[in-house]
Amino acid sequence: MSAISEFGSDRGVITQLRAYLAQAELPEDGRLPPERDLSDALGVSRTELRKALGTLEAEGQIWRHVGKGTFVGSRPVDSFADxxxxxxxxxxxxxxxxxxxxxxxxxxxxxxxxxxxxxxxxxxxxxxxxxxxxxxxxxxxxxxxxxxxxxxxxxxxxxxxxxxxxxxxxxxxxxxxxxxxxxxxxxxxxxxxxxxxxxxxxxxxxxxxxxxxxxxxxxxxxxxxxxxxxxxx
Amino acid sequence: MSAISEFGSDRGVITQLRAYLAQAELPEDGRLPPERDLSDALGVSRTELRKALGTLEAEGQIWRHVGKGTFVGSRPVDSFADxxxxxxxxxxxxxxxxxxxxxxxxxxxxxxxxxxxxxxxxxxxxxxxxxxxxxxxxxxxxxxxxxxxxxxxxxxxxxxxxxxxxxxxxxxxxxxxxxxxxxxxxxxxxxxxxxxxxxxxxxxxxxxxxxxxxxxxxxxxxxxxxxxxxxxx
DNA sequence: GTTCAAACCAATTCAACATTGGTTGGATCT
DNA sequence: AGATCCAACCAATGTTGAATTGGTTTGAAC
Missing domain, CATH: 1.20.120.530 (GntR ligand-binding domain-like)
Structure with missing residues (x-):
């Protein structure tokens, strides 16, 4: 590994991810591809991708849910009209x-x-x-x-x-x-x-x-x- | 056909149905068997059973819904939640x-x-x-x-x-x-x-x-x- | 012309399976 | 050692297709 990636790998993946988000055409609901596909497309391991997604989620830029997927924007309120x-x-x-x-x-x-x-x-x-x-x-x-x-x-x-x-x-x-x-x-x-x-x-x-x-x-x-x-x- | 059933068949099925409702052990949600089974169990044709169910529904004693079934009691409030x-x-x-x-x-x-x-x-x-x-x-x-x-x-x-x-x-x-x-x-x-x-x-x-x-x-x-x-x- | 059985229809349920984010454990590589 | 990767697994969710069920039509039988 290069010296840069040694202490900047996460940040590197994050910027790559941000670039992807800016460029990619997302569906109506703002859902982005599954982690497995995305890590493959970006040429990164899932572990690395997940770290980057984690910080992006902490920043409030995306939200995730098991079984549903990863979405841009803030988590929708569970409108219980029932x-x-x-x-x-x-x-x-x-x-x-x-x-x-x-x-x-x-x-x-x-x-x-x-x-x-x-x-x-x-x-x-x-x-x-x-x-x-x-x-x-x-x-x-x-x-x-x-x-x-x-x-x-x-x-x-x-x-x-x-x-x-x-x-x-x-x-x-x-x-x-x-x-x-x-x-x-x-x-x-x-x-x-x-x-x-x-x-x-x-x-x-x-x-x-x-x-x-x-x-x-x-x-x-x-x-x-x-x-x-x-x-x- | 007998003279009684000629002008009293519906009423007869209804009373039979009422007796069934009084006697039968219904599940928690008050759902009663599907029409096909019930008509068979009561020894009546589905047409007749449905007529009886119709009047019972008009009386407000039961309520029905396609795909769900027939239930005793009044239809639950769907409450404009739509x-x-x-x-x-x-x-x-x-x-x-x-x-x-x-x-x-x-x-x-x-x-x-x-x-x-x-x-x-x-x-x-x-x-x-x-x-x-x-x-x-x-x-x-x-x-x-x-x-x-x-x-x-x-x-x-x-x-x-x-x-x-x-x-x-x-x-x-x-x-x-x-x-x-x-x-x-x-x-x-x-x-x-x-x-x-x-x-x-x-x-x-x-x-x-x-x-x-x-x-x-x-x-x-x-x-x-x-x-x-x-x-x- | 009424009744009945069978078929059909559309709404709903149900079960099996695929997908997906989250997690773990061993293999691999510095 | 220690970080990383990879594969497998887990639980929540989505999806799909078959089965159920009340409602309706059809054609025969009486």
């Missing part, structure tokens, strides 16, 4: 916090864009929820009310997020069935709060709608915690 | 509005809960984005910065929503490749805006973080619209 998988990693409290962050902003947007049709449906849901004979019916109308608010924002992605959150809620709450068979009392906290939300939206009061929704969810949260403590017997 | 379907119904402008509603609130939450580790990673992403040699690299670090902000909020459902939004963004933007091969200029608007976001989070300034994120996204939105108009030649 509700079931997500539900396992969370809990009601965390979910409630997420709702508290998202839904008031949805209500704010709804106050700006709600149509008379939306408002009419909100009113209907509100009335039906009051008249509900069973808790199950109440929850159904309550859900529909909240979803109408989300629809009123008239934004497809936002509605999709809301539905995702809702599905998550059902998945997390699953198994914890409501034990109280009685119907909601006429002065259940939600009724006045729903009223506040709807009228704020009617009045195009964006901040008011957001605040009313936040208040409502906070009281739902209190209720949830209380029920959890009661269930600890 | 990004592709959602992407078809929306457009970049609407998506941008959704981001403008959601991400500032995520930044606000992050300002409260970010750990030094998160802050360090944000700084790293910021620096790497500045140093990016290609636009592709820049976008990669930009994405990672935004996701780190979402991680800093330390809320699993919220992170899931962020990822959903991101996947949607990729799906919608797909096909519109960036044509400019030049790397981002050193005074690209994003750099100062990212700086504002990060330092607001560092200072635990919740409102500041939300405002900075909003400003940033608004300028991204302007940029997007401008690019769309340029592309109209």
């Amino acid at each position: 509700i079931a998988a997500l539900a396992k990693r969370t809990n009601p409290a965390e979910l409630m916090r997420a709702r508290l962050i998202i839904e008031p902003e949805i209500a704010r947007a709804a106050a700006l864009t709600a149509t008379p049709m939306h408002l009419a449906e909100m009113r209907t849901c509100h009335v039906r929820a009051r008249e509900a004979a069973t808790w199950r019916q109440y929850e159904s109308w309550d859900n529909r009310l909240h979803r109408t608010v989300a629809e009123a924002a008239q934004n497809t992605p936002l509605l999709g997020l809301f539905d995702t959150l809702n599905a998550l809620r059902r998945a997390v709450t699953w198994g914890r069935l409501r034990t109280t068979p009685v119907k909601p009392s006429p002065n259940h906290h939600s009724f006045a709060e729903h009223e506040a939300i709807i009228s704020a939206i009617e009045n195009r009061d964006m901040s008011g709608a957001a605040a009313a929704m936040r208040t409502h969810l906070q009281s739902v949260e209190r209720n949830l915690l209380q029920r959890q403590m009661e269930a600890a017997d | 990004i592709a379907a959602l992407a078809k119904r929306t457009n970049p402008a609407e998506l941008m509005r959704a981001r403008l509603i959601i991400e500032p609130e995520i930044a606000r939450a992050a300002a409260l809960t970010a750990t030094p580790m998160h802050l360090a990673e944000m700084r790293t992403c910021h620096v790497r984005a500045r140093e990016a040699a290609t636009w592709r690299q820049y976008e990669s670090w930009d994405n990672r910065l935004h996701r780190t902000v979402a991680e800093a909020a330390q809320n699993t459902p919220l992170l899931g929503l962020f990822d959903t939004l991101n996947a949607l963004r990729r799906a919608v933007t797909w096909g519109r490749l960036r044509t400019t091969p030049v790397k981002p200029s050193p005074n690209h608007h994003s750099f100062a805006e990212h700086e504002a976001i990060i330092s607001a989070i560092e200072n635990r300034d919740m409102s500041g973080a939300a405002a900075a994120m909003r400003t940033h996204l608004q300028s991204v939105e302007r940029n997007l619209l401008q690019r769309q108009m340029e592309a109209a030649d």
Whole structure:
């Protein structure tokens, strides 16, 4: 070996590799050939190539995964859109916090864009929820009310997020069935709060709608915690 | 044929099927045998069995899917998790509005809960984005910065929503490749805006973080619209 | 004209195998 | 000795093709 390669071999392979990356035409996904092929093509041993790839990975220029290959750029985030998988990693409290962050902003947007049709449906849901004979019916109308608010924002992605959150809620709450068979009392906290939300939206009061929704969810949260403590017997 | 089976054959198979469901030991997932086997076991033709299964499905007692099988209970929530379907119904402008509603609130939450580790990673992403040699690299670090902000909020459902939004963004933007091969200029608007976001989070300034994120996204939105108009030649 | 069996179709699953980054152990060469 | 190389192995992943399965069509039989 020459004196240069004795203490500069790694660096030499790295520069060779960089040159290759600059010159090579990579496929759409930025994947480069398998190590065995690449080492052959560059006329280097796999050991040397792997050392060079290792430093390039440490620099964040490439990322690798067993069975997949080596790719340029930074490792993609594992986007887990799977509700079931997500539900396992969370809990009601965390979910409630997420709702508290998202839904008031949805209500704010709804106050700006709600149509008379939306408002009419909100009113209907509100009335039906009051008249509900069973808790199950109440929850159904309550859900529909909240979803109408989300629809009123008239934004497809936002509605999709809301539905995702809702599905998550059902998945997390699953198994914890409501034990109280009685119907909601006429002065259940939600009724006045729903009223506040709807009228704020009617009045195009964006901040008011957001605040009313936040208040409502906070009281739902209190209720949830209380029920959890009661269930600890 | 007997007079009974003439107008009661379907109902007869249904009751037979119900009896089977009540008696049979189903596997964990509630899957029942394939139609061909089941029709054989019950001594009925597949046509008849399928009619009975059809009404049971209409009643919501079972659900079926080609290639999967027939299952008792209600069809599991696929929960809009289908990004592709959602992407078809929306457009970049609407998506941008959704981001403008959601991400500032995520930044606000992050300002409260970010750990030094998160802050360090944000700084790293910021620096790497500045140093990016290609636009592709820049976008990669930009994405990672935004996701780190979402991680800093330390809320699993919220992170899931962020990822959903991101996947949607990729799906919608797909096909519109960036044509400019030049790397981002050193005074690209994003750099100062990212700086504002990060330092607001560092200072635990919740409102500041939300405002900075909003400003940033608004300028991204302007940029997007401008690019769309340029592309109209 | 209704029913049935068989064939066909498309979505899905499943199993076997090939590929790929990561690791180890002995051979080889300074 | 010590580094390097090479071959083999390992576990995760991708790929491919056959088998399964609900849905549909066809043609004969009654």
